[in-house]
């Protein structure tokens with residue numbers, strides 16, 4: 001742990017789930033970028049939330065990078081698992097990757113971000129939530145959001161601020 005008031009947050013999920021878009025939208029306007037490029041390796045951003053400093057680790061989701069995800073769990077306080085709720089055909093892949101991650105001994109608290117609500121019908125959102133709940137169990141929080149429109153990101157910030165460590 002770098003600083004006592006710092007919460008280290010790891011953002012993971014399949015490629016194209018919307019991780020970089022969410023991170024960008026969480027940042028203060030002055031720090032946002034207009035152009036999001038695919039994340040190769042990782043990017044770290046800092047976000048001040050109430051009395052907490054949150055460091056956001058955006059790790060690339062391409063399948064070639066997935067074997068390295070485990071390396072980041074050291075000193076991670078919270079895992080935000082981002083899923084593109086509109087992509088039914090990749091739900092199983094998302095479930096499987098998350099399940100595999102949760103085998104790790106150092107798993108932090110988990111927030112599941114059901115992203116792209118603007119593209120997703122309500123029954124599809126519920127089905128995605130149910131499917132991922134089976135994987136993470138009762139302890140995790142779920143947030144429905146859109147990195148693009150900003151909808152639900154306040155709830156995500158609140159969930160991050162609630163993380164105790």
Ligand code: GDP
Nearest residue numbers: 015016017018019020021115116119146147148
């Ligand atoms: P990453 O690979 O997980 O970092 O995904 P990106 O942040 O690069 O987003 C992948 C694509 O999905 C981009 O074209 C984004 O504009 C789009 N996207 C991300 N979030 C949303 C969302 O909430 N709604 C919609 N409609 N598109 C989104």
